[in-house]
Amino acid sequence: MPEATSENLAIVRALLDAAGLQPPPEEVDRLAELYGPIRRQLAMVHAADVGDVDPSNVFRAGEVGR
Amino acid sequence: MSTPSTRSTPTAAGAPWTIESAAAALAAGETTSEALVRAMFEAAARLDDPLGVYLARFDEDALAAARRADAERAAGRARGPLHGIPIGVKDILATDEGPTTCQSLVLPPSWGDQGDGPVLRRLRDAGAVIMGKLTTMEFAVGRPDRSKPFPLPRNPWNTDRWTGGSSSGSGNGVASGLMLGALGTDTGGSIRVPSAYCGITGHKPTHGLVPKSGCFPLGYTYDHLGPMCRSAWDCAAMLSVMAGHDPSDRTSVPSAPIDYVAAIEANGGSLAGLRIGVLANESIKQHSAEWTWQAMQEALGVLRDAGAETVEVVAPLYDELHVATFLGLQAEAYSYHRNWLVERWADYGRPTRLTLALGALISGGDLAQCERVRQAGRQQIHAMMEREQLSALVSPTMGYGATAYSGAAREAISTKAMHCPPWNGTGFPALALPMGFDPDGLPLSLQVIARPFEDAVSLTIGHALQQRTDWHLRKAPLHA
Numbered sequence: 001m002p003e004a005t006s007e008n009l010a011i012v013r014a015l016l017d018a019a020g021l022q023p024p025p026e027e028v029d030r031l032a033e034l035y036g037p038i039r040r041q042l043a044m045v046h047a048a049d050v051g052d053v054d055p056s057n058v059f060r061a062g063e064v065g066r
Numbered sequence: 067m068s069t070p071s072t073r074s075t076p077t078a079a080g081a082p083w084t085i086e087s088a089a090a091a092l093a094a095g096e097t098t099s100e101a102l103v104r105a106m107f108e109a110a111a112r113l114d115d116p117l118g119v120y121l122a123r124f125d126e127d128a129l130a131a132a133r134r135a136d137a138e139r140a141a142g143r144a145r146g147p148l149h150g151i152p153i154g155v156k157d158i159l160a161t162d163e164g165p166t167t168c169q170s171l172v173l174p175p176s177w178g179d180q181g182d183g184p185v186l187r188r189l190r191d192a193g194a195v196i197m198g199k200l201t202t203m204e205f206a207v208g209r210p211d212r213s214k215p216f217p218l219p220r221n222p223w224n225t226d227r228w229t230g231g232s233s234s235g236s237g238n239g240v241a242s243g244l245m246l247g248a249l250g251t252d253t254g255g256s257i258r259v260p261s262a263y264c265g266i267t268g269h270k271p272t273h274g275l276v277p278k279s280g281c282f283p284l285g286y287t288y289d290h291l292g293p294m295c296r297s298a299w300d301c302a303a304m305l306s307v308m309a310g311h312d313p314s315d316r317t318s319v320p321s322a323p324i325d326y327v328a329a330i331e332a333n334g335g336s337l338a339g340l341r342i343g344v345l346a347n348e349s350i351k352q353h354s355a356e357w358t359w360q361a362m363q364e365a366l367g368v369l370r371d372a373g374a375e376t377v378e379v380v381a382p383l384y385d386e387l388h389v390a391t392f393l394g395l396q397a398e399a400y401s402y403h404r405n406w407l408v409e410r411w412a413d414y415g416r417p418t419r420l421t422l423a424l425g426a427l428i429s430g431g432d433l434a435q436c437e438r439v440r441q442a443g444r445q446q447i448h449a450m451m452e453r454e455q456l457s458a459l460v461s462p463t464m465g466y467g468a469t470a471y472s473g474a475a476r477e478a479i480s481t482k483a484m485h486c487p488p489w490n491g492t493g494f495p496a497l498a499l500p501m502g503f504d505p506d507g508l509p510l511s512l513q514v515i516a517r518p519f520e521d522a523v524s525l526t527i528g529h530a531l532q533q534r535t536d537w538h539l540r541k542a543p544l545h546a
Binding site (some may be wrong): 012015016019020022023025027030034035041042044046048049050053054055056063 | 148287383404407408416424427434440442444
């Protein structure tokens, strides 16, 4: 099981607080353990060579359905 | 590593009902819909407790629908291959009969008051008999949670093993013969994972082919509805009815009706002229057991015997698509659940609330980049298929057989052993079908991916394999 660093724990506490979420301390610890792997995954996503491509979820003003 | 084994696996003798065989028997007057439905409910009375298939059974309504189907058939008004066929529904889809819970204490009961969405209506119009609502993971996310008052779904091949999720009851319900087909949903693999673990055939259609109105959302842009059955033929029969535009779903794509059964039977089981790319990405190999890889090689040999050409390829941006799909769907799911998480944190199961809360740790810029990776991955993989003249891609569906509820090997429970998520991110159609067994007698599964809106290609390849093998007809130890 990855260990939560004190830095990640502080970040996760701040993000959860900003979101209005108040998990019990042991669940905050678990989310902080998961935060490091998530940042590494996101680093891979940001490093991908995607050129000038648009996001896949394109907005069309004329679509007024549900 | 050992070689693939068929130890502890039964033969296909006394083959179970499929939609195809049941439809033939009904047409020939050898059985009735009422007899099928009654027998399956009687089996459920014995098997539902150990397997955890149903959240709600619609016995009276289903028997009444079966009798109506029989009367219509007697009057010469049979509607097609689903006429009188018992079908189950994952409990994140609303139905006219009763409540929808999403297997959660959080969902307001009024959510289900909307009743049937377009897919349910189409299935009923085709004569299908709706048997009841089936177990899932809470809100189709997370892991089984023993702390909440819902059944724990178990695998009919070994009840110490998980069914896979989140379409758990759809997987073990079909695999144990308690229904002939089921509706599942798939956001990161939730049709294909339980199909793989339970030894059945499941199809995640092209995104936009099947309208998803009436289905509780998980990841808005990743969600798919699809059929789960014994065979590719059965999936083709269900998809023929389920597919088609409906204005209630903004992502639903206008398309001409397709008879997928006719499409897969068109070449008499020949795959001549089809070139299939075998995904050789290092991460897929690294996160698959040796016996899984060997079972796939044997399946590929069968496909070559049917006339297909196979060639190894590496899918561009595969690993990036894998993580972008998980992260993107977590962010989308969080957007729906945030207010309930604030107000009712403890009412969610622990695995569910932790998974949903991860969405609060992903920034807007992160999500936009995930969406750009999806688009680039979709373009680049499609371009590769064009360049290599590939009709389809294949990989194992899962790297390992069904995981144990306790003491599962770390590599088997890793999300990296799921080879499904990139096809939610791209929206390409993907079929999961049985291809053998692991050394513990648990099913292994092949995944067949096609180009967008070429679902018939995946189903044709699956049908050709199943005409030459009987993995899909093997009966689990717990079976009706």
